[in-house]
Amino acid sequence: MKILGLSAHYHDSAAALVIDGVPVAVVQEERLSRKKNDAAFPLKAIEWCLEQAKLEPEELDAVVFYEKPMLKFERILTSALRAFPKSWSSFPKAMKNSLGEKLWVKGIISSHLGIPGSKIFFTEHHQAHAAAAFLTQPAKRAAILTADGVGEWATLSVGVGEKMDDGRVAIKLLRELHFPHSLGMLYSTFTAFLGFEVNEGEYKVMGLASYGKPEYVDQVRQVISPEKNGAFSLHLDFFDFHTTAKRSYSEKFVQLFGKPRAPHEPLDPTTPEGARYANVAASVQRVLEDTLVEITKSLHEETGESVLCFGGGVALNGVANGRILRESGFSEMYVPCSPGDAGCALGAALYADRIFFKNPHVDFPDHPYWGPSVDPEELAAVASEDGLPIETVASDDALLDRTVDLLASDKIVGWMDGPCELGPRALGNRSILAAPHTVAMKDRLNKEIKYREEFRPFAPAVPIEVAGEYFELPPGGARLGAFMSGVFPVKPEWRDKLAAITHVDGTARVQTVERDKAPKFYALLEKYGKKTGIPILLNTSFNLAGEPIVTRAVEGYSTLRRCGIDVVIAGRYIVSKKPSHAVMPTDGGTS
Amino acid sequence: MTVETTPSREPQDAHKPVRSGDAHLRIVGAAGLDRILRPLHRWVWSDARRRGEKLLKFAQTEADGGRDIARAAERTHDALLRRLYLRHALDEQRHANLFRTRGRAILREVGQKREDGDATFDGNFFSPGERGLDDLQVDEESEGSLLAFLHLSEKAAARRFAVYQEVLEVDPVTRDVFVDVLKDEAFHMNYTLSQLKRVEPKKAGWRLWWARLTRLWKGYLRIASAIANVMGGIVLAVQYFVILPIFALMAKRSAKKELPGWAPARDGGERSLRSQY
Incomplete structure (x- = not known):
């Protein structure tokens, strides 16, 4: 069964294609449109997802939207009425906003994809969140909690989920809190x-x-x-x-x-x-x-x-x-790799597949790498045209050795490998990597690359097996760290040697890396550990302030040219910046 | 392991220099309309707080413009254009920093944010920033149409900035910021035109006229939608006060009956996925 899940219109729109119970492509619209938090109807994302499976829209069995537009409109209208007459100035705006595209989702999907209305379905917003959280992880049974600003009426819900031995799945939301209590x-x-x-x-x-x-x-x-x-x-x-x-x-x-x-x-x-x-x-x-x-x-x-x-x-x-x-x-x-609204596209598709169509549950790897792959040749081509120094290495092993040398000599590396991540965090496939040892490195990243406030911390990536040596992880902490979802104390004896990733309160947002999910990144950490004694790298998202995380190699190249990154790596190509390419001075570009 | 390097070709080779003396100011002399509106511009820029806030908005516009240009660099298959766009994007980033730094300094001098009810008229319609009221859709433009759009946009911005620096006698520091930015605008204006002529030598003039017409059409659409927006707002506001009070009363009464805390989750059954409610 071929099911397309969609989220759109509020923030972070996305598309997810699930075939026979397994996600085959999931991508946020912003990664393709290059507009951060793009909330537009995700046409580019849909097109890319369908291309991956070589499908035409009419071959889809169902398209599932991640919330119920009419129920949401009811909440907006009721809230305006309850706030009468204070809401007089916001009412026209709210109505114009809702009565445009947002209320007519069924027609929009139908006209864009050319499919009949009978193939279009709607989950509730928090059902989609619950499904994204429960159905993408390996446990058979779990309690479920969802919390955000607001969906239709619900702002928070609790429930339970179960994957039964015969393949059936149950997600039962028990109760919820309603807007405006959020x-x-x-x-x-x-x-x-x-x-x-x-x-x-x-x-x-x-x-x-x-x-x-x-x-x-x-x-x-x-x-x-x-x-x-x-x-x-x-x-x-x-x-x-x-x-x-x-x-x-x-x-x-x-x-x-x-x-x-x-x-x-x-x-x-x-x-x-x-x-x-x-x-x-x-x-x-x-x-x-x-x-x-x-x-x-x-x-x-x-x-x-x-x-x-x-x-x-x-x-x-x-x-x-x-x-x-x-x-x-x-x-x-x-916590899924994309717990926000973008992940709801996948949640909605999985919910429809397992609960509505009653298809048996199929396990799939709980990694975040569902997006477009990088084309290293593209990087080589543009760098060559612009006369930038390009190193071509003979093997992955040589690439890792060279990357470790660069990182150990305090170079800042833009690292692009394989499919891009779903969600707001770069988890080793579209990352800026650096040595995690000094405050100077943190300051350099803030001032020359991320252009952001000094009080914001950077995250470490560490092989899952040794994470407990450096960080005080509670039971279950290593698992929570798979998608950088938990903040834990850095062990006091390591804080001086991990100064770039240790926040002012002695904590860090740890990413625990597993060999089978990110083999190349894992190997890089291992090799860095062998060279420096500490198998940890600073890992921050590969983007500039106000831009989405890079997707294509040329976007990584463009980022290299516009900030203080020293090299960009994709495939077996290492592209360095020329000294004449100045770094922008900045006083911190974000508010 | 092999190391390959090729000689660099910098974007500066690809355009005529325009930076000698005050040549850029002559090149981008203010347009007629902006000259006529000079007293209005002087008034708009005379208030320090408004000046600070406008500069912060300009900073945002420049930063957004820089991202658009970077996107153009990522899309093009023309190596020379890519290098020029990347330089242009860096310029915009620098302008954003200049405007932001100056805007923050002015606002620090005049004190912090005013109360919401005390908003000054910002006059953005009369004195927009770099991209002004234009709307750039990089992904939807061809190479030629993008260059034509950028050329006209940069030209308009350069002319406008020339007027701003003329009316900023009261604030020499801000005036210097515009003078600095103006030098780059002249370069942007020139390279976009020369590259348009290189990329589409036979269609360059047509592209420019089409871009002018498109700007006019977009301007009309903007004005029309603004008027429609105001009219729609008035109609909805009238409905709000005439039709809604009774429903508002009912909504308030029902709100009072709602108990705080948990509510049972909706259970629409499995059929509920067909419903938008």
Whole structure:
């Protein structure tokens, strides 16, 4: 059976093709359109997915959209009515926004793909998240938690999943919290308050939190109250996101937390004002973690399951994930490589396949490498045309040796290998790699390549077998680290030698690398370990600020030419920058 | 292991230099309309806070423009164009940094962000940034049409920036930023034209006219959609106040009946995938 899953229209649109129960191609639209967080209907992604299987649209058995547009519209309209008359200015915008493309998804899919409406299906948003979390991991049974800003009405749901011996699959969502009571919206409100872009700057809040003390926890608890069984509710007079698109927090919120940070304002946690922002970040982070731990403890007691599958945008909060794993009672925790909306394309397709069409479950490898492959010849061709030095090595082994030499001599390497990753994290196929040992390397990466704030940490990649030697991993931590989904302490004795990846609070967002899932990257780590004594590399996504992660070799080349990366590697080609190619000076390009 | 290197050809070889003295300022002298609107531009730029905020918006526009040009570099199969586009993209990145740094400095000087209700008129319609009100779809353009578009766009921006630097007597530092940026704009304007003539020697003039018409058409569409947007907003606002109050009352009453905390998950059964509700 050939099923195409789609997510679109809000952020991070994507397409996923599942054939006979196995994903064959999954890609975010942004990786092909080169527009970061592209929310457009994913035509390029669809086209690429169908090309991989040499399918025409009419050969598809089903196309599954990741949410129910009419139910979502009901929520938008009802929210506007409930906020009457405060919502008068946002109402026309909301209606124009919804009554355009977003409400007529069935017709849009039908007209673009030329398929009848009878082949078009709709999961609920959190069903798609739940399926993406549960059906892409190896456990037979698990408790499921999904949490994001909002889907249709649900903002958070809990349930259980089971893959039965006869191949049948059950995903049962037990209960949910409804908009506007949302952990995702709470965190996004603080993201906006701290002067960062919503849906983009949440990582920054998490990074900033480590510089602060949770001195505002009592104030945060005034805006969110606990309810029975770990539930919570927001006190809406502190928020405006449910009444207007203009601002997400109210004047009362400002009275409670002080002046919001302007996006252009420099943020230095060592200044009193910067420390206040860091303390606010630390406080909301603490409350988010406490709330999630309460919910998951309750879920663990209720279900008795040992495995937790966690999906939705909130699952990108690696610090919270680390605490959940340590404190909730679950011995294993699984967060998919793309827990946000892009992953819902795959979740929707799998949900329809297993639950609606009742096809038996088929195991498939839980790696993130479902996107377009890199063409090394393309890199060689453009570099040769531009007269850049190209090294061609004779074997993969020689390539790894040469790469290790470069990394050990403090060169910054753009590394492209095989299919690109699904999700927001580069996991060794589209990565910028560097030696993880010095603060100077971290500063260089921030200033010359990523053009981002100094308080944001870089992640380490380490072979899974030795991760515990360098990082304090709780049971299940190594598994959680497969997609960089958990933040764990660096062992104190290694912090000085891993200064570039050790955050100010002594932690790191660890990627544990398995040989069978990423053999070349794993071998690189091993060889680097043999040369330097520490088999760990700094791994950050191969992109510049404001751009999606590179997909094609020529995009890696273009990135090389526009920032301080020293070499780009694809296939057996190593392309170096000429000294005359200047690096842009910058004061930090992002807010 | 072999090491292959080939001699470099820098993009500078491919265009005529325009950087001697103030030649760039003469080349990109302000257009008639912008000259007529000079008092308006002077007023727009006279307010320090507005100036700071406009520069930050310009920084964003330049950064976005840089990404578009980088995309053009990634798409082209013409090696010389790729090198020129990459240089152009770096210029845009540098401009973004210049505008951002200056904008932040001005806003620091005049104090922090105003309250929402105290918004100053930003005058962006009169003084847009580099790409101005144009909308560039790199993936949908042919090599020739992209160059023609870029040429016209850079020319318009250069003329506009020439006016801005003329009306910025009150702020010599910001004026210097525009003078600096203007030098690059002149280069961009020239290389896009010379490359258009190289890539499509017979169609260059036609391309430019087509690009001008396209800009006009897009301008019309923009104005028309803006008017439609305003009209739609008015109609919806009227509906909001005339039709919705009774429904709003009902919605508020039903909201009061909702209990805080967990709600049962919807169970539409397996058939529910056919429904959009």
